[in-house]
Amino acid sequence: MAATPPQTATAEPLTREQRVALYRTIYAARRIDDKEITGKRQNKVFFQINGVGHEALQAAAAMCLRPGHDWFFFYYRDRALAYGLGYTAKDMFLGSVGAEADPASGGRQMPSHWGHRALNIFTTSSPTGSQFLQAVGAAEAILRAEQGGLQEQLGIKSDEVVLVTTGDGTCSEGEFWEGVSNAVNLKVPVVFLVEDNGYAISVPSEVQYPGGNVAALLKGYEAHGLLIVDDVDGCDPVASHAALQAAVAHARSRKGPALVRARVIRPYSHSLSDDEQLYKSKAQRDEEARRDPVRTFAERLVAQGDLTEAQLQMLRDEVQAEVDAAWAEAEAAAPPASGSFYRHLYSEDVDPTSAAFDTEHAAGDQATGAKTMIDLINATLKHEMARDPRILVFGEDVADASRAEILEEVKGKGGVFKATHGLQKQFGGHRVYNSPLAEATIVGRAIGLAARGFKPVVEIQFFDYIWPAMQQLRDELANIRWRSNGTFAAPVVVRVPIAGYLMGGATYHSQCGESTFTHIPGLRVVCPSSALDAAGLLRTAIRCEDPVLFLEPKHLYRQTHNKGNDPGPEFMIPFGKARTVREGRDLSVITYGNTVHRAVQAAREAEKEGISVEILDLRTLNPYDWSAIERTVKKTHRVIVAHEDTLSWGYGSELAARIADELFFHLDAPVRRVAAKDTWVAYQPALEDEILPQPKDFLEAYRKLMKV
Structure with a gap:
């Protein structure tokens, strides 16, 4: 043409x-x-x-x-x-x-x-x-x-x-x-400047759009x-x-x-x-x-x-x-120093794995006034927004109401799970607001805001729908600091409900897939299993200077077994610090998220059979607590790595491989894994239970491992 x-x-x-x-x-x-x-x-x-x-x-x-x-x-x-x-x-x-x-x-x-x-x-x-x-x-x-x-x-x-x-x-x-x-x-x-030279490599413009x-x-x-x-x-x-x-x-x-x-x-x-x-x-x-x-x-x-x-x-x-x-x-200029490739992968000024973020001792008494995970996430957001005026919260449906004139009349939405309920009313529509239904928009705009000094804490409504934002997450957010050699950064927190055990969540509301993101250099990945951990880790995520993917197992939002008191506005848990949920002698379970409680339920039954199970909750997936893994393996000499995602190519494969590689002579049996079947999560509750790991699957794994 x-x-x-x-x-x-x-x-x-x-x-x-x-x-x-x-x-x-x-x-x-x-x-x-x-x-x-x-x-x-x-x-x-x-x-x-x-x-x-x-x-x-x-x-x-x-x-x-x-x-x-x-x-x-x-x-x-x-x-x-x-x-x-x-x-x-x-x-x-x-x-x-x-x-x-x-x-x-x-x-x-x-x-x-x-x-x-x-x-x-x-x-x-x-x-x-x-x-x-x-x-x-x-x-x-x-x-x-x-x-x-x-x-x-x-x-x-x-x-x-x-x-x-x-x-x-x-x-x-x-x-x-x-x-x-x-x-x-x-x-x-x-100003958008379109420099139209008529071609995208060899494809002319009229092929690109009408x-x-x-x-x-x-x-x-x-x-x-x-x-x-x-x-x-x-x-x-x-x-x-x-x-x-x-x-x-x-x-x-x-x-x-x-x-x-x-x-x-x-x-x-x-x-x-x-x-x-x-x-x-x-x-x-x-x-x-x-x-x-x-x-x-x-x-x-x-x-x-x-x-x-x-x-x-x-x-x-x-x-x-x-x-x-x-x-x-330029010809005479020195190349980068050997070994410098790790510099600026993460912030060199603020280390979220350091003791400065370890205030876990300030949790207080958890026996009274316990709150659910969703309540403590909401409370933590309110604490942090009051502390730091740079924090902006946005995403799909996160505001109480986009039309400010009706805020006095309505109770407010505040997210499909109510994690952000009341934030807009308290902090105003210029700090808490709805985005279009477009996940790339949420993360892309957050990157631009973070580059200018704001602290966006954004929400992707379901992990199952995070994929339209994948380019912004992987190719942009996670590598801005590294690719610019520390010149620019985008310390965005991306909150996202994840995983199943929902009775009816089905294929598009029950996905895991965290290993896709732990595979990305420069991105911190967090997955709490209790209300208290969610509060402490979210505060660390907000105060650190790295991009963080904050995975929230939505099945755990309103459970009673993982409730905790509001630990106050300075409570933080450092990244890379696991929690020993249960002490044991005979075997160790290394897990996180929804499967922590299932491992505990099975351990109680196993104890009746004389099997003492230690359970380690990783809490953060990148970084993870290798020293805690070493300690528990050297203590029990038998180990199960468990997660909710599919068995093949799942997060646990890396842990199992490293344990076998570096701790082989401390093992009395092969490393075993407990995970979901290699398929999608089904809608029918009985079928969902069969696909996802249950307490009985853990108990069976405990018995088999003790026989080796």
Whole structure:
């Protein structure tokens, strides 16, 4: 399909100095790309992806915004934009060679994944589309800070704007549509810049979405405050400047978000791993060359008298000298130190496994006034929200009522399990609020808010529905600190009800799957089995500086056997500290969550048969308490690892393997496991009981192990 020529926007007059500065950014970005490509061919650079053809639009964007004041969420083609904001050629080349001094990642990420704390360029990642919701969250932080009077504390300025960039192909991603919808609904000051070069690698725009113009599909949002500036000539920096000036002014004046779609070119292949001649005709490639801003804008500057030919050449020589000198310095830069890969996996300032988080002795008397797990989760949230005004609670149905005018009339929802009941009434709708029914939205916005200094404690309504947020959880939340080499962090707490034993929960309300998340470096995973543990571990999760997945076995929410007193506002349990639920001599059970009580029930029966069972509740799954495991194995010499998830590939497999590997000579019998059948959880209660581990399964396992 032939592309129609893009329209040229009416431009505000720019000074000669501004026009020349635009060209300098355009030319410098091109020469940096070319130098990096040469380095790749010399095996001095290990990956290369270029921003060629996008430079004019990006140079204009840089001129319309304020580095270190506004915030930026990029994708991987934004070289000219980064350069225009102050990201030097040397900084870029340090990333190209993977140097320790690379400001984006310290050599941990591919080149062109920009990140710079002083310039407010948030760490960029490869998964296309993950940046949109984070940008909306960062812009949302501006409004939440104003509502809560936290601007000074968080360093947030009232006139900030957030810019988020994308290629045309990424607009096919669901998170793009969630991002735009959230931005319009919240009326946040964010500008979406669509750099439309017509292709996502080899797939043209018209295959991505109907008509090949995403801006045309968003027209309905204009009535709700979205400014759309469409069909801008992105190869004309003056026209691009006019379009972006209008969009930024709209957002900065708090009229709502804006979206600019500009037609750019991609005269080089997608990356050095691609060959565009395989899918672009010669006529297409010739047309792109005709529009190349490195040539066309230079000719324009000479024609209108901004530069003479000699001055133009002098500018080019100056840029080339800068690029060559920067490359020479980067080539000589030191690589990351051997063994440094573990640095910044978690916070190096706040250690939730330390004694500072161990106040378990302050629990008080549990015999009177005992409360359920759901009650203590609610009480802990109230304690912590009163203590820290940065805490925001949001998710599906977590508010008492989205419509504040009826709060006096209704009792309030407060979550489907009532964990957040009363929080909105106590702390206000600017701190406790409902999100759309979109799990990626919840986690993505939380990341943006956390990056700006808030402490989001969000809820995914059921673990079974966490999967739409998986990209935000795994590829973003868990590795932001590591991939940025400690420059950025997102200490979000994600609360989620998990597991079965519900009588009717069935396939989509009874899932486990915790091993999927304990497999993710950088993510703390917690799973309490008692009300008191839930209170202490939730407080630790909120006060630590790492992202935490807080799993709440919903079957245990209102049980009586695991009740506990409210231990007060300073009660914490450190991560990685197991609890011995029951002392024993003959065998040990290592477990957590719903299966703790079933193991105890079976142990009581086993004791009648002369079998003494010790039960260890891990409480946290990443990290887990290896020293406690060692102690109990060395004490009883027989061990069962138990969990509610399926037997194959479950969390217990790792524990069993490590025990067999490191404690083999302390074992009098093979390590055994008790777990669910390798299938889904059924709706019919009798069938559910057969699938999930029951006390009788534990008792049978105890008997068999003692016979070995």
